[in-house]
Amino acid sequence: MTEHSVIGEDAAAVWPQVPTESADRRRPVWVVPDEVPAIVPRSSRQTEARWVGVYRWAAVGGDLLAALIAVSVALVTRFGYEVGNAYLVIGSLLPLVWVASVGLSKGYDSRYFGAGPDEFRSLFRAGVGLTAAVAITSYVTKSEIARGFVVAAIPATVVLACLLRYMLRRDLHRHRARGRCMRRVLAVGRNDQVETLAERLGSRSLDGYQVVATCRPRGDLAASPLIAGELDEADILAAVDRHQVDVVAVATDHELAGQSLRRLSWALEQRGVELIVSPGIIEVAGPRISIRPVAGLSLLHLERPSVSGxxxxxxxxxxxxxxxxxxxxxxxxxxxxxxxxxxxxxxxxxxxxxxxxxxxxxxxxxxxxxxxxxxxxxxxxxxxxxxxxxxxxxxxxxxxxxxxxxxxxxxxxxxxxxxxxxxxxxxxxxxxxxxxxxxxxxxxxxxxxxxxxxxxxxxxxxxxxxxxxxxxxxxxxxxxxxxxxxxxxxxxxxxxxxxxxxxxxxxx
Structure with a gap:
């Protein structure tokens, strides 16, 4: 097994090169892209991961602020300055309930921070769910909650929360454009698939993925059809530990599927590392893709595009x-x-x-x-x-x-x-x-x-x-x-x- 590093003239002093003749040619190798350090000290990795907690707390604070402003405006608009004690209690609890609703809608899931529309969808789902919850509670308890207050408070909360979240995302994107607040990724697979996967993940810095190493069978690097290669779970986990990655991205491969992929997910779970699998489908967005369990298998269903109706x-x-x-x-x-x-x-x-x-x-x-x-x-x-x-x-x-x-x-x-x-x-x-x-x-x-x-x-x-x-x-x-x-x-x-x-x- 050979470790390839391109971090400078002193790279060999960090990772000694093992002669190719004595290496097991069936073991994977790690190829580290330019300008990315092969080793990151644990303290540095913890510093890089700190942005997740900062972003999450900033999102919670923004949602609380949005709800407080919206509720205050709704109370003054609906009741003027003579607000009853009951509505003061409701107005005080609503921001906390709003944050809980966003959390239940996965609005604070780090996977969606700064990438894709799921962050905003969670806010809309939370708004719809909270409106339904208020309506059902009002009906069950036979309490008369002013509809004008509800209609003004919850939609305004959603709009303000989306605006504040958008500003937060813009700040995150500015950091990512400078190479900060990124998830360190290990790409795993065969040459063609893993190169395509690494290229796609690194093509948009705003998505927050930085491929720091690739793991593939040596037979692929030798470019010889006579040399067999296989992807071994132990070697992948060794690469995860060496390169201190946050995400393992697996390109479609018949050798790393089924029970092997399941065991790998268990091992990564223990390390707190996320696993993503690329099915090889390109240019198809989430609304057309769904995972459905059939006979113990997780089948990827591709819905037909909507062009009529x-x-x-x-x-x-x-x-x-x-x-x-x-x-x-x-x-x-x-x-x-x-x-x-x-x-x-x-x-x-x-x-x-x-x-x-x-x-x-x-x-x-x-x-x-x-x-x-x-x-x-x-x-x-x-x-x-x-x-x-x-x-x-x-x-x-x-x-x-x-x-x-x-x-x-x-x-x-x-x-x-x-x-x-x-x-x-x-x-x-x-x-x-x-x-x-x-x-x-x-x-x-x-x-x-x-x-x-x-x-x-x-x-x-x-x-x-x-x-x-x-x-x-x-x-x-x-x-x-x-x-x-x-x-x-x-x-x-x-x-x-x-x-x-x-x-x-x-x-x-």
């Missing part, structure tokens, strides 16, 4: 209502931009372009004109300046863009007329990027899944880089949206779109 009727209603509200809200801006386009350059105010919608139906997409009138005719002249390596045509400093067009593109104001397309039912507020017919003509079989839903005014492509994305990245994000669509995801994308537009990221 009741949820999409709700989405259509939400789109139309949202479009009407946005048109009313942005009406002064719409009028102002239209006048500015008309006065600053010759040509029509609106630019109409043929795009492909759901099920391949073509429609005319509307935008404020941001280029010169002859932009389409000049496209062939500028083909050599195309900065995209795929089907898309984009130039960062496109000479066809007018000075006003550059400004309205920076803030995505040129996209606002697409609200009319949403009202017509041709587009959605959130969805895949609306493709051109020539793009659809070169689609691969997988790419055509983008047209299972309506294209959107915004989408994952908008909040993940906008014009900075390559063709492949744009397609991947669109397919991820189609496979994992939900109303919660739409609301999250709309919120992130506002941040992307205000921050002017990737727009040109």
């Amino acid at each position: 009741g949820p999409h009727v709700l989405k259509a209603i939400f789109d139309r209502a949202g479009a009407v509200a946005l048109v009313v809200l942005f009406l002064p801006i719409l009028v102002g931009v239209a006048i500015a386009v008309k006065l600053t350059s010759p040509g029509p105010v609106l630019f109409r372009q043929r795009r492909v919608g759901r099920a391949g139906a073509e429609f005319w997409m509307l935008k404020f004109r941001s280029m010169t009138v002859d932009a389409e005719e000049r496209r062939n002249e500028l083909h050599a300046l195309n900065e995209s390596n795929g089907v898309l045509f984009k130039i960062r400093d496109d000479p066809r863009v007018t000075p006003l067009g550059r400004f309205i593109r920076r803030f995505s104001l040129d996209e606002l007329p697409q609200l009319v397309n949403v009202l017509r039912g041709e587009m959605s507020l959130v969805g895949p990027r609306p493709p051109l017919p020539e793009e659809v003509a070169v689609y691969a079989a997988d790419d055509s899944r983008r047209m299972l839903v309506k294209p959107g005014l915004t989408g994952l492509w908008q909040v993940s880089g906008r014009s900075d994305l390559s063709w492949e990245e744009s397609v991947r994000l669109d397919l991820r949206y189609v496979d994992n669509w939900s109303m919660t995801l739409d609301l999250l994308i709309l919120w992130k779109t506002l941040r992307a537009v205000v921050g002017r990221r990737g727009a040109y």
Whole structure:
């Protein structure tokens, strides 16, 4: 067994190298990525884990503060300054009950700190559960609790708690962007699987995973099909102890499954180390995945994506209502931009372009004109300046863009007329990027899944880089949206779109 370290010239003094000839070639080896120490003193690991306790207590304090503010405002709003003793007692107990409800909803589970929507879902579940509990208690005890107080206090508590938790997460993300508050991970598996797993876990620092070592059979490193290798529980546990990891991530492997994986989980449980298993499925989010026990086996069920039926009727209603509200809200801006386009350059105010919608139906997409009138005719002249390596045509400093067009593109104001397309039912507020017919003509079989839903005014492509994305990245994000669509995801994308537009990221 050989320990590989790349922490500097003195690494060999820390971990003496064992000659390859005398090593058991069936034993795993540990490969430590660059700039990550092979050994972390226990005191350092305890310091790194301290952030979990700090975050948890800050979350509890934020929830208590949110409940106290909401309850105080609700009492004053409902009763003025003459609050009865009964409601003073209820108001005093409600913050404590709220924290207990969040805890029961796993709102303080460290697995969800700073990553994914589960933290916020727990707050919403706690709000619904607390409302139901108050209603049932009121009915059973035949007490008259003012509905106005309950309706004001609990929703306000949920909103304030979400706001404070969001601020707490942002602070955690700033630390993680600097490499702090991370979970040390040991990735286990064969070469191909473990490399993919390690790469994915380390691709987003905001998720909080830092792969400090990988454990794999020596036969894989020798790249020889004649040398057998196996993953041994004892060697994995030795790596856990040596590298002081917080999480063991196992890539799918037939040798480390069933009873072997069960025994490994027991051993890790005793060490306080978390075990996660990658099933090898990519780009599929939680709502479509469920674990169901069948005949003693834990089977991973993959639900079909929702592309029609009741949820999409709700989405259509939400789109139309949202479009009407946005048109009313942005009406002064719409009028102002239209006048500015008309006065600053010759040509029509609106630019109409043929795009492909759901099920391949073509429609005319509307935008404020941001280029010169002859932009389409000049496209062939500028083909050599195309900065995209795929089907898309984009130039960062496109000479066809007018000075006003550059400004309205920076803030995505040129996209606002697409609200009319949403009202017509041709587009959605959130969805895949609306493709051109020539793009659809070169689609691969997988790419055509983008047209299972309506294209959107915004989408994952908008909040993940906008014009900075390559063709492949744009397609991947669109397919991820189609496979994992939900109303919660739409609301999250709309919120992130506002941040992307205000921050002017990737727009040109």
